[in-house]
Amino acid sequence: MKKQEWLELFASVNGRWPSPEELKAAMDQGVVTDAAEVTNGVADREEIRTKIEKIANQNVKEEPKEPIFHREMAMEKNQKQEVVSSESEQELSAAAQSQSVADSEKTIEKAGETASQPAASHRSSFGGVHEVHQAPSQLAVASQEVEQSDMTSPSSQGYTFSSQSESVSLSKKQARWPKVLGGLVAFLLLLLAGAGGYAWWRYDSGKIEGAWQLTQWSYYNQKDREWVDVLKRYKDRDYTYSDFVTIDENRNFQEDSYFYANDYKNYPYLSLGSYLDDVYQVNQWDKNIKIGQSSQSYERQVTKILKNDLKGYYNSVKTADVNDDIDGIVANYDYSRDYTVKGNRLTIITKDQNGKVISKAVYQRLSDSKARKLKKTFNNVKKKFEDNYNID
Template identity: 25%
Template sequence: MLKDEWLEYFEAVNGRKPRPIDFKEALERGEFILSEESDSSQVTNQVPSDQGQASPDQSLDGETATAKALAQSQKERNDAQEALANAAQEKRKALSQETVFQVKTLQSGREAEVLQKEEEQRQRVAEAKERLASYAPTRPDSVSHSAGAASATIQDIPVFSNESQYHDSSEDLKKANRKEEKEAKKIARQAARDKKKAEKLADKVKSKEDQTVDKLEKRLESQIRLLESVQNIDKKSQKAKNWGKGALISSLIAVVLMLLIGGVYGFWRNASGNIEGTWELKTSKVLDENSGKLTNALKEHENNNEIYVSFLKVDHSNNLQTHSYFYTKGKEDQPTFTASDYLKEYQVVDQWNKSITYTKEVSEFKRELTRVVSELYPNADKNLVDYYISDNVDNYRLYRKGKRTKSYTVNKDTLVVSTYNEDGKLTSRDTYEKVSKATAKGLEAEYAEAKVAYEKNHKTTSKK
C-alpha cells in the first residue's frame, strides 16, 4: 500500500489524520511503502546473490519454488480476506435489518437523528473495509521459468505488508462488530424496558378489568342464589298450590265476576243518577212545624191568585241552577223575583250519591249575596236587609257543613228532590217533570222576558 492510500484508509477508519507516532508505527509494521522504487530495492536486497550458488539452473529452480509458495500463501490470504469481508457484510446486513425491525416495534423508539448518525458511521466503516479489501495484492497469472520473470513476480508481491494488513483489517472488523453488537444490545435493552413498561400497563388494565369482572360475577352469583331460593320456595309451595289450584281458579273466577258485576253496577249507578236537562216544578211540599206533616207550599200562591213558575236546569258539567218567579193572574208584566235568581251557580249534582252539594265557600256566598241585595234593594231598610242576608247565610252554612242535605231520586221523567234538617228529618220535597228541548226553550224565554219586566219595574219603583 502506498503512503497516500494508507493516509486515506487511516482517516476513514479513525476519523482523523495520523500523528507522527502513528505514521512511524505503521511504517515499521510495513503497512505502507514510501514509493515503488524503495519497494523494489528492498525486495531486490532480499533476493540472494549469485555468489556461492551451485549453478544458474539451481538458482532459478529455487526462485521459482519461492515464487510459487508466495503466490499460494497470497491466494490463501486473499481467499480468507474475501470470505471475512463477505461474512462481515452479511452480518452487517442482518444486524441492520434486525435493528431496524426492533426500532420500529419499540413504543418509545429512538430519535431519527441518532439512528441516522449511527447508520452513517456504519457506512463509513463498511466503505473503509471495502477499500482495505481492495488493497490486497493481485494474484500472478503465471510464473516464468526464467530468472528475470521470477524476479519480476517477486517484485509485484509485497510480502512484507500482507500479514500486517490482514491482521489490521481483522481487528477493524472485530471493532466494528463489537460496536454494532454493543448498539444492538443497547437497543435490545431499551426494547426490554419498553416491553416491561407495556407489560406493567397491560397488567394494570387487566387488573381493573378483573376487578370489574369479579364484581359482575359476584352480582350474578347473588342474583342466581336469589333465583334459586325463589325456585326452592316455589318447589316447596308447589304441592300446596296443586291441591288448592282448583279453589284458586274458582276464587279468581269469582273475583272477575265480582269486578264485572261491580263495574256494571258502578256504570249503572252513575248513569242512573244522571239528571242532565231541564226539569219543571209540579208540586212542592214543606214541613208544617205545628202538625209535623208535609203541606202544599204552593197553596199560598193559589190563595193569592198568583202563578208560581219554577224550573231547574242541569248542564253537562252537573252544575245546577234554579229559576223561580211569580206574578198575579192577568199581570204577567209585573213579576216578582228573589235575590237567589241573581246569584251565580253554586249547586252541583253528585250522580253517584244522588245528592246536591254546595261548592262556594260561606264567605264567598255572603259577599255575593250582599252585593245582589244592595243592587236590588238600595232603599230597603238596613235591618231588614241584614236579617235577610244573615238568615240565608246561616242556612247556606248548614248545607255547606253537611248538617242539612239534599238528595234526589229519578224515575224516567220524574225527579224528586228531598231536603233534610240537622236531625235528619225531612223538611221539604219537590217534584219535577222533565220537559222537552222545545218546552225548555219556551220556559227560558218566558223567564228572560219576566226578568226584564221585573228589572224595569223595580228600577222605576226604586227611583220613586
C-alpha cells in the same frame, strides 16, 4: 342376617318397608336371625336379595291395589311400631354404606318393575278438564334418598320415610294449586265485574242532566207545625208561580223561579236563586245537591247580590229588610238536598241541619223545545222585574 340389616336391604330393593307378614316369612326361611353374625359376601347378599324379591312378589299379589301413598303411610305406621321394639340406637351395617352406584341402579330397575304407576289427577280450567300428572314415582325418590342420605342410625331411617311422605304431600298440594288459583282468579273477575256493573248502575241512575219543571211542592211550616202545599196556596190566592231547574253537562244546578199576582202581571218578583249562578253542584254518585263553596264564600256572594245588585229593590220596598233576608238565606247553607230520579220524575228532599225533612219538591222532565220556551218567558219576566226596581 341381622333383622335391622335385612330391613335396610329390603327397603333398598323394594323402595318401601316390609310388612309384618314379609318379615315373618323371612324369619321362617332363616334369612333373618337374631344371631350376631353379619353377612358380608356379595354372593350371599345376592341370594338374600333374590329371596326378598320372591317374598315381596308373593306379598304384592295378596295386597289390595291401593295407591302408593296409602301403602307407604300404612307401612310407616307399622314400621315405627317395629322400630320402637327393636334396638333403636344400633348403627347401620358398613356393608350397606359401601353399596356401589351400579348396584343401586340395578336395584332401582328391579324395584320399578313391581311398583304401580301413579294415577293421573284432574283439575278444572277455563278450557275444560285437563290431565295433570303427578311428580315422578315416589319409588325413585325413595331410592335416591337411600343412596344420598347418611343413614347411620334408626332415627335417620325415620327421617327418610318422613321426607317421602312430605314429598308426596307437597306434590299433591302443587297439583291442587293451579285449580285453587284458577278459582280465585275467576272469583275476583266475577267480583270486579259485579262491582263495575253496580258502579255503572249507581252513577248512571243519578244522571239528571237537562231541564225540569216543578209540578208539586210542599214545605213544613215550623210556626203552624203543618205541611203546606205551596202551589195550591199560590193558586188559591190568585197568584201565578213558575219554577224550573236546569242541570248542565258540568252538573251545575241552576234554579229559576218567579211569581206575580194575576191582577198585577207587570210587577213580578224573582227569587234570589235566579241570581246565584254556578253555586249548586250535583253529586251524581251520592245523589245530592250541595253548595260548591265554603260558607264564608257563600255568605259574601249572597251579601253582594242583595246589597249591591238588588239594592234598587230594597230601596223601593220599604218593608223588606236586607239584613234579615241575608241571615235567612245564609242559614240554608247547612241544609241537605237529596234527590231520586225515576224515568221523567225528579224528586228533591230538603232536610235541615238536624236531619228533619222540611221540603219535598217533584219535577217533570222537559223536552228541549219546552225548556227553551220556559227560559224565554223567564227572561222576559226578569227584565220587567229589573226595570221596575231599577236593577242594573
